[in-house]
Amino acid sequence: MAGNTEPLSPRAKLAVTAGKAAAAVSRAAGRGSGSVIGGRVALKLDPDLLARVAAHLDVVLVSATNGKTTTTRLIAEALRAAGPVVSNALGANMPAGITSALAGGSDARYGVIEVDEKYLAGVARDVDPKAIALLNLSRDQLDRAAETRMLAEKWREGLAGSKALIVANCDDPLIAWAASSSANVVWVAAGQEWKDDAWSCPSCGGVLQRRDDDWGCGDCGFRRPTPQWALSGDYVLDPHGAAWPIRLQLPGRANKSNATMSAAVAAAFGVAPQIGLERMWDVTAVAGRYDVVSFDNRDLRLLLAKNPAGWLETFSLIDPAPAPVVLSVNARGADGTDTSWLWDVDYTRLTGHPLFVVGDRKLDLAVRLEVAGQSFRVCENLDEAVAAAPAGRIEVIANYTAFQDLRRRVGN
Incomplete structure (x- = not known):
């Protein structure tokens, strides 16, 4: 007791x-x-x-x-x-x-x-x-x-x-x-x-x-x-x-x-x-979530979204269009290897945002965005996405292990 x-x-x-x-x-x-x-x-x-x-x-x-x-x-x-x-x-x-x-x-x-x-x-x-x-x-x-x-x-x-x-x-x-x-x-x-x-x-x-x-x-x-x-x-x-x-x-x-x-x-x-x-009030970030970091002379805000419910909430946080958005999805053990949940996410909420897709399962996400009628660019890595993004703070949305990968890359 x-x-x-x-x-x-x-x-x-x-x-x-x-x-x-x-x-x-x-x-x-x-x-x-x-x-x-x-x-x-x-x-x-x-x-x-x-x-x-x-x-x-x-x-x-x-x-x-x-x-x-x-x-x-x-x-x-x-x-x-x-x-x-x-x-x-x-x-x-x-x-x-x-x-x-x-x-x-x-x-x-x-x-x-x-x-x-x-x-x-x-x-x-x-x-x-x-x-x-x-x-x-x-x-x-x-x-x-x-x-x-x-x-x-x-x-x-x-x-x-x-x-x-x-x-x-x-x-x-x-x-x-x-x-x-x-x-x-x-x-x-x-x-x-x-x-x-x-x-x-x-x-x-x-x-x-x-x-x-x-x-x-x-x-x-x-x-x-x-x-x-x-x-x-x-x-x-x-x-x-x-x-x-x-x-x-x-x-x-x-x-x-x-x-x-x-x-x-x-x-x-x-x-x-x-x-x-x-x-x-003293809580400003949680394990890197919501942090704004400087990377390659750009400001990036790191947002975690692991499943359809999380992506729905996260879309309400991002800056209005045309703020650039980087999306990253992995499907490793800690994420769950089934990516069918991508089809439950309403990606039409991203209309008007320049979109850049990275991560282990970037092609899965690209197919989903294509069906949702979104314009996007598939990139090899975060560096390429940041270099291609137009002006403005970049919103970075990633699922669990993709988020950890991004934190390591930006030194957060």
């Missing part, structure tokens, strides 16, 4: 030390932060280590298809008003990476942990969280992840016996269904821009009826829960009806949604909305 301050056993200490050593070797070899390999080594030596390093913490788990890394950062900043926080801020969100992050937080009071959707129920069993934030579910990594309703069902089953406070987005029917098996839920009207994965009722399969922000099933009666918290324009509405201004350095409606969820989570730990939201 959180609050247990018993020291680690000799075996656990050995596992932590070995994991840190493995991570250091990985960093020295230039293979990234080492958090994943360090966690794997540590868990080999002590399979129960994740539960042990979380035992003294009040833990928040954050899971979703989109926005979990940013929301984890926002919650962590808000909770620092109440005490020291340890978090997997770099996004290593499977058990090995989570174990590495928590192993470095012996002096922390809170653990704010992003969790990959597939691992949520298992991690929740291990770390006994005080709160779990559920943001959204949409199609992603189609070769690896379960169909969204199946994933929601796994969450529903896994969370049914949890004692944690579930903070859930009631505007996403899949999230509402997954969370409604829990006894203790705080509902947040955080919005849902992408609706194409939630037209049928997750409970019975009937067609959902939608009107404005409301939704419901005429067949079984499953409907949108009444929210206690809500995003309203540039304000968070709390359960008492008070409106608190959102002031973020992160752009877009999606990040206001993330801030609303974060304020509701922080309030459960005694952090007042005003204080929590004020602290979120």
Whole structure:
């Protein structure tokens, strides 16, 4: 249970030390932060280590298809008003990476942990969280992840016996269904821009009826829960009806949604909305996302979009046409090797922008843009795209490993 301050056993200490050593070797070899390999080594030596390093913490788990890394950062900043926080801020969100992050937080009071959707129920069993934030579910990594309703069902089953406070987005029917098996839920009207994965009722399969922000099933009666918290324009509405201004350095409606969820989570730990939201101003970028960098005497803004829902939100952020846009798509293991999701993205939103296409799967993306009636140029690499782009800040949109490639190229 959180609050247990018993020291680690000799075996656990050995596992932590070995994991840190493995991570250091990985960093020295230039293979990234080492958090994943360090966690794997540590868990080999002590399979129960994740539960042990979380035992003294009040833990928040954050899971979703989109926005979990940013929301984890926002919650962590808000909770620092109440005490020291340890978090997997770099996004290593499977058990090995989570174990590495928590192993470095012996002096922390809170653990704010992003969790990959597939691992949520298992991690929740291990770390006994005080709160779990559920943001959204949409199609992603189609070769690896379960169909969204199946994933929601796994969450529903896994969370049914949890004692944690579930903070859930009631505007996403899949999230509402997954969370409604829990006894203790705080509902947040955080919005849902992408609706194409939630037209049928997750409970019975009937067609959902939608009107404005409301939704419901005429067949079984499953409907949108009444929210206690809500995003309203540039304000968070709390359960008492008070409106608190959102002031973020992160752009877009999606990040206001993330801030609303974060304020509701922080309030459960005694952090007042005003204080929590004020602290979120300090988050300027998240693992390079939204950074504006100088490259080849041009300004580039780096934007991450991993799936149709993410691309839809990202299109709303880019400068108006004719701002040049570089698009980069890979299909490596961390991205999912199935690129059929490209056909679910409305690329007509890019009409009027000079488009430049790079990345491992640039030809897949080129075919999709051709069908969408867009003019574009296929380039060998970022350097060629930047050299060919007309004047103005260049918006660079990339999926996961393509984004990491671009960050390395621009020195970010």
